[in-house]
Amino acid sequence: MxxxxxxxxxxxxxxxxxxxxxxxxxxxxxxxxxxxxxxxxxxxxxxxxxxxxxxxxxxxxxxxxxxxxxxxxxxxxxxxxxxxxxxxxxxxxxxxxxxxxxxxxxxxxxxxxxxxxxxxxxxxxxxxxxxxxxxxxxxxxxxxxxxxxxxxxxxxxxxxxxxxxxxxxxxxxxxxxxxxxxxxxxxxxxxxDLTVLLNNMRGEYEALAEQNRRDAEAWFQEKSATLQQQISNDVGAATSARTELTELKRTMQTLEIELQSLLATKHSLECSLTETEGNYCTQLAQIQAQIDALEEQLHQVRTETEGQKLEHEQLLDIKAHLEKEIETYCRLIDGDGNHNRLEHEQLLDIKAHLEKEIETYCRLIDGDGK
Incomplete structure (x- = not known):
């Protein structure tokens, strides 16, 4: 135109x-x-x-x-x-x-x-x-x-x-x-007609623009859907990881509480053990002191017993010797009837004296035996 x-x-x-x-x-x-x-x-x-x-x-x-x-x-x-x-x-x-x-x-x-x-x-x-x-x-x-x-x-x-x-x-x-x-x-x-031509051209360009818009929208929706799917997958993985992390934290807190309880129990038992060892050490020291005192007493008793044993043996020897002398004197008295009366009285005195000594030694021996 x-x-x-x-x-x-x-x-x-x-x-x-x-x-x-x-x-x-x-x-x-x-x-x-x-x-x-x-x-x-x-x-x-x-x-x-x-x-x-x-x-x-x-x-x-x-x-x-x-x-x-x-x-x-x-x-x-x-x-x-x-x-x-x-x-x-x-x-x-x-x-x-x-x-x-x-x-x-x-x-x-x-x-x-x-x-x-x-x-x-x-x-x-x-x-x-x-x-x-x-x-x-x-x-x-x-x-x-x-x-x-x-x-x-x-x-x-x-x-x-x-x-x-x-x-x-x-x-x-x-x-x-x-x-x-x-x-x-x-x-x-x-x-x-210019109006018809313009309307036709307008319709063509509107259709073309609408088609381009639809194509761009479809392409954008496709890309957005793919991206949204990837994001959803990542969000799901993040949620799962967060849940697992929460469970691990809860487990760790439980184990920490149990560990603190065990440590407290251990400390209490160590304190009790230390106190018990102290008490037993004190008692053991007391018992050892008693044992030492008893051993000392036992040593003294043994020493005294040995002395008394020696003294007892000496007394027994003296007793045996005196008994022999008494037998000798008795034999002499019984076998010698011709001695005079004076000698006879002296012998009786000696016999009585010896009998007294024998009784004394017997009492001493009996007392030591008791």
Whole structure:
């Protein structure tokens, strides 16, 4: 399709596909290569000296011109017909819807990043109550996912930026050509309606964007499911390890209590043993002293007994000797009847004296024997 302006020999060519509505609605937006969205950006254009602007996140009050009649929708030689005006108004509305969607996606992205950050703070390395879990093997997958999401967002933003640039170029040409009388010659195939063409293109790009969104979502869900499964397995292993550690701690505490009890019992028994040994040593010393005293007494008794034995033997010898003398004297007395009376009396005295001595020695012997 081509537009020819006779006022200044202006010629505008719109090749096929130069005017494309973005997915989810039509509008103008820009994006950097870093993948940052431009929900706060806007666009503006001038039509016949009137400036119409649409800030980020809004639209230009649903119109493309002001009420003064200056622009394409005026009563004097307006460039846009009623259908085109409605189309541009729809595009404005879709731009507002697109910016709202971008803002909602930004909020959802921020919420998702916050949840991911919270999850990493809660379940990341060194956060499981003393148990260190290394999730560094997931970092490459996460970074790959982030880079792919960023590249997809950047590509989408670049496409939208190209569409916006084409629209801005078209609006600039229309603004420049709106100053004088304009004769428009349409070299287009008969029966081609711009509204139908725009609607078809919009439908195609919306379908393509929806398909890309579904593919990206499916791919992200698949990767997220794998990652979530790995995380669940690691969490299960961590829970099992934590349970086992708790059981081991409980067992260790029980063994420590039992050890303390045994140590206390050992100390008590050692104290009792020491006290008993002390008591037995004291008693043994007393008994040994008694034994020494008894041995000393026994030695004295033995010494006295030996002396008494010798004395007893001497007395027995004396007794035997005296008995022999008595027998001799008796024999002499009995056998010598011719002795005189004086000698007889002397012998009787000697006999009586000897008998007394014998009785004395017998008493002594009997007393020593007792």
């Amino acid at each position: 081509s537009l020819r302006f006779s006022g200044g020999s202006r010629h505008l060519c719109l090749p096929s596909g130069s005017v494309r509505p973005p997915s989810g609605g039509a509008g103008f937006a820009g994006s950097s290569a870093g993948g940052n969205s431009v929900a706060g950006s806007g666009f503006s254009w001038a039509l016949g000296g009137a400036l119409v602007s649409a800030p980020g996140g809004g639209h230009a009050d649903g119109t493309l011109g002001n009420a003064a009649g200056v622009g394409f929708a005026g009563s004097e030689g307006s460039l846009l017909s009623g259908n085109e005006k409605v189309t541009m108004q729809n595009l404005n509305n879709r731009l507002a819807s697109y910016l709202d969607n971008v803002k909602a996606l930004e909020e959802a992205n921020a919420e998702l990043e916050r949840k991911i950050k919270s999850w990493y703070e809660k379940y990341g390395p060194g956060s499981c109550r003393g148990l260190d879990h290394d999730y560094s093997r997931y970092h490459l997958t996460i970074e790959d996912l982030k880079s792919k999401i960023i590249s997809s967002t950047a590509a989408n933003a670049n496409v939208i930026l190209q569409i916006d640039n084409a629209r801005l170029a078209e609006m600039k040409v229309l603004q420049c050509s709106a100053g004088g009388n304009v004769n428009v010659e349409m070299n287009a195939a008969p029966g081609v």
